[in-house]
Amino acid sequence: MHKFMKDWPGVSVNHVAVPTALEFCNPSITGRVGGFSVLVRALDPVPYAGPALPFVSSESWLVDYTENLAVRSILKLDDRDVRQKCFEAIHGLEDGRLFEWRGQLWILYSGLRREGSRYYNTMLICRIEGDRLTDYRALPSPKHLEREKNWMPWVLGEELYLVYSTEPVEIYRVSATGLEFVPNGSGTRHSVAPVGGAMMSGSSEVIPWGKGRYLAVTHHR
Numbered sequence: 001m002h003k004f005m006k007d008w009p010g011v012s013v014n015h016v017a018v019p020t021a022l023e024f025c026n027p028s029i030t031g032r033v034g035g036f037s038v039l040v041r042a043l044d045p046v047p048y049a050g051p052a053l054p055f056v057s058s059e060s061w062l063v064d065y066t067e068n069l070a071v072r073s074i075l076k077l078d079d080r081d082v083r084q085k086c087f088e089a090i091h092g093l094e095d096g097r098l099f100e101w102r103g104q105l106w107i108l109y110s111g112l113r114r115e116g117s118r119y120y121n122t123m124l125i126c127r128i129e130g131d132r133l134t135d136y137r138a139l140p141s142p143k144h145l146e147r148e149k150n151w152m153p154w155v156l157g158e159e160l161y162l163v164y165s166t167e168p169v170e171i172y173r174v175s176a177t178g179l180e181f182v183p184n185g186s187g188t189r190h191s192v193a194p195v196g197g198a199m200m201s202g203s204s205e206v207i208p209w210g211k212g213r214y215l216a217v218t219h220h221r
Helices: 002-007 080-085
Strands: 023-032 035-043 058-066 071-076 093-101 104-115 118-129 132-139 152-156 159-166 169-174 179-181 200-202 218-220
Touching (some): 023 093, 035 093, 080 132
Antiparallel strands (some): 118 132
């Protein structure tokens, strides 16, 4: 942070403060009319290796800001209904990606289920209603994999697309019956090559950026 401030002397820092003893991880931000909304994941920093619990120590907080980054509200999102009724997320919700779709806030999560020492992750979407998560829906892996993470939400008009892979680009549309593969996205090469043989995966939502262009952040690991 100090190096960043030195390189960008005009930048100021606004600290996110939510009332939890857990540590922050994987924030996600989306711009809205009149401000911004930020999803903050808080979790126990100690790796959990014990017996299966009703959920892993992880919380989702929604912080709403004005255009000038003044805090309007802070809510802890209640995910109990999702965990109790959605088998794919029985042990928690991980790595939420916040996005706006059809005038409402949604989250793309990686749901967690444990069986002994084995972990299973399934992507799911949830709509935010007040401090609750509603209209949740699991999205089975199109590759039939046990663990799915880092899909990227991309809203185009009234339609929701999910970038499954960025190297090569592979995109699916969310329909009433499931995921529909988008052939035009298949095989498209990313404009930035992986660094040092690192694996490239998704990280942010995809947003409009200028006329007819879009911007996203990818993760090299």
